[in-house]
Amino acid sequence: MSQAAAAPAPIHAPASAAAARATGLSKVYGSGETRVVALDSVSVEFGRGHFTAIMGPSGSGKSTLMHCMAGLDSVSSGSARIGDTELAGLDDRRLTRLRRDKIGFVFQAFNLLPTLTAYENITLPMAIAGRRPDQAWVSAVVRTVGLAGRLDHRPSQLSGGQQQRVAVARALASRPEIVFADEPTGNLDSRAGAEILGFLRESVRELGQTVVMVTHDPVAAAHADRVVFLADGRLTDELLAPTAERVLDRMRLFDATGRTS
Numbered sequence: 424m425s426q427a428a429a430a431p432a433p434i435h436a437p438a439s440a441a442a443a444r445a446t447g448l449s450k451v452y453g454s455g456e457t458r459v460v461a462l463d464s465v466s467v468e469f470g471r472g473h474f475t476a477i478m479g480p481s482g483s484g485k486s487t488l489m490h491c492m493a494g495l496d497s498v499s500s501g502s503a504r505i506g507d508t509e510l511a512g513l514d515d516r517r518l519t520r521l522r523r524d525k526i527g528f529v530f531q532a533f534n535l536l537p538t539l540t541a542y543e544n545i546t547l548p549m550a551i552a553g554r555r556p557d558q559a560w561v562s563a564v565v566r567t568v569g570l571a572g573r574l575d576h577r578p579s580q581l582s583g584g585q586q587q588r589v590a591v592a593r594a595l596a597s598r599p600e601i602v603f604a605d606e607p608t609g610n611l612d613s614r615a616g617a618e619i620l621g622f623l624r625e626s627v628r629e630l631g632q633t634v635v636m637v638t639h640d641p642v643a644a645a646h647a648d649r650v651v652f653l654a655d656g657r658l659t660d661e662l663l664a665p666t667a668e669r670v671l672d673r674m675r676l677f678d679a680t681g682r683t684s
């Protein structure tokens with residue numbers, strides 16, 4: 424990448440264009456004795472229309488990378504881009520708008536409003552933004568995540584898996600440039616978790632969505648097109664067309680070479 428001569432070459436996405444890109448991205452917390460280098464010159468591209476999993480041991484910088492890429496945290500140096508937009512130079516107002524217009528989020532906690540129906544939760548971000556939902560798109564999303572019969576239900580009337588489906592639909596409903604999912608199956612049993620991963624997968628295949636997911640789980644990572652591995656704030660490796668076994672093998676290899684905690 425021309426603008427990052429000093430940074431290591433990015434690990435390239437297997438896609439024609441990147442929906443998001445970090446170049447020489449570093450994040451340092453604290454100073455002096457409490458200084459922590461959470462990210463150390465990370466360069467990575469997240470391909471448009473692809474599903475990427477970020478893996479690595481606890482404390483390796485996965486959440487920090489996701490937060491910096493999503494404009495939820497500032498970068499110390501280097502570049503974080505969503506499409507063509509450089510996040511580093513944006514003030515709070517522009518960052519808020521970028522998150523609202525271009526990014527969908529799915530977190531471990533479903534973060535639904537209890538007094539609203541599933542449909543109202545799904546379309547809430549657009550209502551706040553004063554945008555009218557694209558009904559055909561929202562219908563496609565609702566079909567994809569299998570919520571068609573439950574749109575009038577409130578969160579308390581839905582199972583955990585169904586609530587997370589609403590959260591996934593909410594993330595997809597505004598047709599964001601990219602969806603960031605942070606341990607989206609962490610609060611679900613394995614069946615409901617597999618369903619959610621299937622829907623994320625489906626949103627990539629059927630709707631052309633770009634998804635980036637942080638996970639500890641090799642089985643979850645196997646739903647992605649590609650896994651990138653972090654250790655000690657650095658990008659160390661990647662795996663294309665992962666299977667749970669290959670991801671596990673790679674994790675064991677890291678342990679054996681002492682690159683992980």
Ligand SMILES: Nc1ncnc2c1ncn2[C@@H]1O[C@H](COP(=O)(O)OP(=O)(O)OP(=O)(O)O)[C@@H](O)[C@H]1O
Binds near residue numbers: 453459460482487
């Ligand atoms: N706000 C903060 N202030 C100080 N240090 C932080 C902060 N956030 C993260 N860190 C540190 O940065 C490093 C990377 O943390 P991060 O949460 O990104 O790791 P992670 O790979 O997501 O871990 P986990 O899998 O446990 O969630 C850790 O050493 C962590 O203690």
